[in-house]
Amino acid sequence: MDETKIYFDYAATTPTDQRVIQSMLPYFYENFGNPSSIHLYGQKAENAIDESREKIANLLNCSPEEIIFTSCGSESDNLAIRGVAFAERKSRQANHILISSVEHHAVSQTSLQLAKEFGFELEFIPVDHYGMIDPDNVKKLIRRDTALVSVIFANNEIGTINPISEIGKICKQYGVPFHTDAVQAAAHLQIDVNSLNVDLLSIGAHKFYGPKGVGLLYRRKGIKMLPTQTGGSQEFGYRAGTHNVPYIVGMATAYAYAQDRPDNRNSRLSTFRDQLISGILEEIDGSELTGHPALRLPNHASFVFKGVDGNKLLMLLDMEGFACSSGSACKTGDPHPSDVLLAIGFSPEGALGSLRVTLGAYTEKNHIEQFLKILPDQIKKVRQMYG
């Protein structure tokens, strides 16, 4: 990490933990075998995959055969949505897909493609101003011909944590597979797939100090799903392709650290988060917190500022040495407002003034203090320049 800068974008990605890197190293050169090979090289690699799968399964409270390794959270979402939608259509003519209106694009764009190109009927579950899903709305919209329901666990843009277990209970009553995108949640919240009542759950390692380019999909035994990547028998036939052994080992190591008594880390982070939120709301006129004030990720603070171009603000903050985000991917300067902020009731213009500050392992109290010192002037500058 560059010590001269302050990194406030842990929801985008995290630096790989040195202990995780150490656990991965033997699998690049010494134990480089292909887990599908019969010989000793292959067996060593296969053992590493099996151990990683078992370690993660224990933590998620599922059996190892219910874990499918993928290349990232996006792939896990794609496999769950696409794979289950087609399988449910094939087995029981279910054609209706129900997702929340604040999903990550890996879920929403995949579902939109299924609707546009493959004739599925896509319906959105509304959210309140905090981006929270009311289980009663799921009850109202779910149907016998619903192929699958997908609701994000913790929102990447606004941090709100959804009542996943209650929603899962409803889906169970209707016999409809339930998927949750836990890519952000897994970094902070303990996940037990049974108490959560989920059938499918996506995770990506780089959000919890693991390497980029590896993720997993939990798929409850018995849930029908067609593979989206074919051509090999890896991952129980659900995901063809030679295993990325070092990355899978790294993900298992990182996940064990992430799930090891997160309470202390979370209370430290939420103290910083709350200082940041109250400091900003008190000091800056025309600022509003986005997402739920209490039921939100411990490291996540997000705002909109009236009369501010969020992209310009990010550039000024970068020049001041702070790496933040607007919450949605708009690096290209595309002025398209965030779908999530629109869904929670902001106008397109208002939604462009967003800022996301996400904290993590290397955040210090003085980072928050320094940020609170410089932010009001930067906001003023943007407002003067572009107001």
Ligand SMILES: Cc1ncc(COP(=O)(O)O)c(C=O)c1O
């Ligand atoms: C909620 C959520 N889902 C999915 C993804 C995609 O994960 P990945 O970057 O591993 O593809 C992200 C990444 O930002 C995310 O925050």
